Amino acid sequence: MDQIKQKKVLIVDDEHEIREMIDSFLRKEGFFRIFHTASCSEAIEVCLSDKPDIAILDVMLPDGDGFSLFSSLRRISDIPVLFLSARNKDEDRILGLGLGADDYIVKPFLPRELMLRLGAILRRVYAPPKQERLPVFALGSFTVDLEGGVVRSASGEQPLTAKEHALLKKLYENRGRIVTSDALCNAVWGDDSFGYENTLMVHIRRIREKIESDPSSPEHLLTVRGLGYKLMASEDRA
């Protein structure tokens, strides 16, 4: 993880205060190799001389826009780029992402959001490919092991079918939040899964038989009438 903090970050924004602020957020997070520039030309120079590992670009710059800067950067380096723009237009967002930027954040933003997205990009690009492990979590006296595809309880182990596994995974990713039945069908049967509601209900009932002590009055997998389902799970304890 600490390897990430070694990465060199380039901030391009014509507002001095914004650069300072992002700088302070980054330092607080543990980054220490940070470069500031206020214009496209400087940004290119820094890229050539210091070879940053990631760039945060403003879209509006005194000597050009961030999109053309991005194109020039691409010619000399392959570093990931995150746009930070005060322009909240869909076209801008689509243009930025369409050019191949890694993310597009609209000002005003919260520091936590910026850091999370920056960290995600750095990990995706630089971290050694790690075997993604599926979570294991507890629902009352039951333990759901998505990695192993089983539900464990005092009475033993019960295997999960592929559909049940996909449903539980989707529900767990959105634990504590309502997931619409459409989104669940989508996760299991793919796009245009119109008309699978009844099948979904059957699968939900089977899951309840495995994870609820009383499947007819569920405590963990709740029905939100008319909308969908909600999984009440505590935080990951894997």
Added chain:
Amino acid sequence: MNGAIHILRRFVISTILISVFLLILNYVVLGTWFFNGMNVGKTPEDVVRGASEGLHGSSGSYALAERAEKLLVQHNAWAMLIDKQGQVAWGFKLPDELPRAYSLTDVAKLSRHYVMDYPVFIWEHPDGLVVVGYPKDSVAKYQFSFPLDWISSVPLRLVGMIFGNIALALLLSLVIGTLLIKSITPLIDGIHGLAHEQPAHVEPKGLLRSLAKSINHTSALLQEKNAKLKARDEARFNWIAGISHDIRTPLSMVLGYASQLEESETLPDEQRKKAAIIRRQGEKLRSLVSDLHLVSMLEYEMQPVSWKAVRLPVLARQAVSDFLNNHDVGERFSLQLAVEDENIKVNGDERLLQRAIANLLQNSMLHNREGCQILLQIMRSPDKKTCRFTVTDNGKGIPQSELADLLELPYSTKRKSPVQNGHGLGLPMVARIAKAHQGRLILTSDTGKGLRAEIELPVMADS
């Protein structure tokens, strides 16, 4: 062009009607006049007959009846009787210059023409010929002779003349009308263009020059006005877009540092709470700015709507779930979603429609803080061409008189009452989103009767 043909037809028809009417009128007037002219008082034939019948007597002594004499005096005429030998046997006011004896040739001439410039008329008498003479230059005498076949063809010729006249009138009116149409067609096109707010230019020439100039002037004015309106709309839109853009950078810093302070572990709790308040207010400002921008884009039709076939019930479930996931609704509100037909599809922008639904939910909750029941329904309208998404609450409601006001933008001149809760952009935004989807927002409510908001949208043909 249609208009021109119409005008030409009307013109030709009315021209023909007018000429036929004139023709008939002329015949009637001429006939009457001619007939009357031939019957001014007594005709010479009447006079001469009267004289002849009023002359009595035999060989040498004649007397004129009183009535006949009166008639002659009245017409200022003279009379004589020529006996069978050609001698004047009797005379009445006979001018002295007239000969007193007439040969056969004289009589033949006299019967047709004049005697010494006196127009004369003759009538048979048992003793010879009665001749009545009118004063010189008082009556014109004409003798006509026509071939018989000419006379017999007169009715045919008259009919032919009428038709000839009609044909001529038709031809002339067509020629004149075509010329007229040729000159007014550009004007007609120009006026039609004006009606559609298209730029119109008519070459000012000919009879209707001033009219053409007026049309050109009006067109120029209209274009100028439209351009100005458009420029003003664009300026307003750009102004709002600019403000919302310029607010973002300072707001970034407010939010950034406030949230950094909020998370700082070295600060006392109280300070961190204050920082949290600054952060929350900053977030409110952020949503206000982006709402303002969105409403202004919708208002000035600058919002690119990304059209997509959307299954309305799916979208509604997503919108409601998102709303419930992101807002702590609590126990005070009960939400129910009733879908009449799962298959309703509309063509629309998913994000905008979700926003509209969220706004309606937020609106019901914001104005009924003590809680209410909210019923969401999706149904087709009876005519199947539109569908409705309704949000009904059983809360306080709004006085009927204020309903229309709710759809106007806050602080606009059309809005009579000030905004009471929230920033007042919610419902105007929903109305504008509905409009951008060729639909509309209908509000029904009254004090104490809850609020019913319906978004009516056209459904897609295949759903």
